[in-house]
Amino acid sequence: MKKTLLNFLIIFIFTTHAQAKTEMTISEGIIYNPMKGSIATAGYGVLKNESNQDVLVKIISAEGFKTVELHETKMADGMMQMNKVESFRIEKKSSFTFEQGGNHIMLFNATKEFKENDLVPVTFKINDKKVVLTFKIKSRMSD
Amino acid sequence: MLWFVSKESSVGGNFSLTYRGQNWLFSEQPKQLNLLYIGYAKCPDVCPMTLSVVGHAFRELSNEEKQKVRQLFVSVDRDNDDPNDVAQYASQFYPDFLGLSGSREQIDQLVSQFHARYVVEKNPNSYLGYSIAHSDNLFFLDKNGLVKTTITSPRSPELVLKTIKENL
Numbered sequence: 001m002k003k004t005l006l007n008f009l010i011i012f013i014f015t016t017h018a019q020a021k022t023e024m025t026i027s028e029g030i031i032y033n034p035m036k037g038s039i040a041t042a043g044y045g046v047l048k049n050e051s052n053q054d055v056l057v058k059i060i061s062a063e064g065f066k067t068v069e070l071h072e073t074k075m076a077d078g079m080m081q082m083n084k085v086e087s088f089r090i091e092k093k094s095s096f097t098f099e100q101g102g103n104h105i106m107l108f109n110a111t112k113e114f115k116e117n118d119l120v121p122v123t124f125k126i127n128d129k130k131v132v133l134t135f136k137i138k139s140r141m142s143d
Numbered sequence: 144m145l146w147f148v149s150k151e152s153s154v155g156g157n158f159s160l161t162y163r164g165q166n167w168l169f170s171e172q173p174k175q176l177n178l179l180y181i182g183y184a185k186c187p188d189v190c191p192m193t194l195s196v197v198g199h200a201f202r203e204l205s206n207e208e209k210q211k212v213r214q215l216f217v218s219v220d221r222d223n224d225d226p227n228d229v230a231q232y233a234s235q236f237y238p239d240f241l242g243l244s245g246s247r248e249q250i251d252q253l254v255s256q257f258h259a260r261y262v263v264e265k266n267p268n269s270y271l272g273y274s275i276a277h278s279d280n281l282f283f284l285d286k287n288g289l290v291k292t293t294i295t296s297p298r299s300p301e302l303v304l305k306t307i308k309e310n311l
Contacts, residue, residue: 032191037231039271
């Protein structure tokens, strides 16, 4: 009886831990070096939800910027429209792409000078957990 | 990414704006080929993407070709884009790019003349407080300011380069 109870507890704890675990990675994460004459710049990359559950992704902050938001760009009425969005949902074991002309991270008012390949920690809220992912600064003209 | 090239005619013509606060007239120093993109400097996504695409194309031109072509970037954000900022902003994509501003009347006249569109949308939840929906057209103008051809949603430096060379 004791052994059965112990086994049950082990399975319960393992399952609960696995469900709560949120694993998020970023690949090709870049932030374009802010251009003089504009207070806004954008970040791109591929977020991958490695966990076994769907997650809601919000953005909290980016080191070296006053504030940061999630935005989507879409063509509507023959014009490119940009709207702030509060969060994106990423299904389990799936990716979400921030790309030019589409979903992107918008960053405002850099509080420091950046140079090529500087690393910028960006804090996201994945469900109820804070996760810091690192983006690399890239010049607009270095593509 | 989607893009396409369309041929147009009889659209455009001479127009006046400002450069760093000074009067600027298209017909004063037109090039053989003049590229025109209408957007705003605080646009973080589409405008810088387009200007960098064109900047890359310009870097592939010969010195002789560079003498015959120029890029004009016009900010429709009269209320928030400082004219000096617009000029500085554009020149970072390629030193000869001209960042232009204008009065509300001049900007709206230009937009109407080129059958472009823009809408200022209030967005109080965003730090900027607004965004501007705008057309995504790269116009290729002759020396009279008439549209020779247009690339909608320019995303390829190769296509821009090819279109420049075809129209020089």
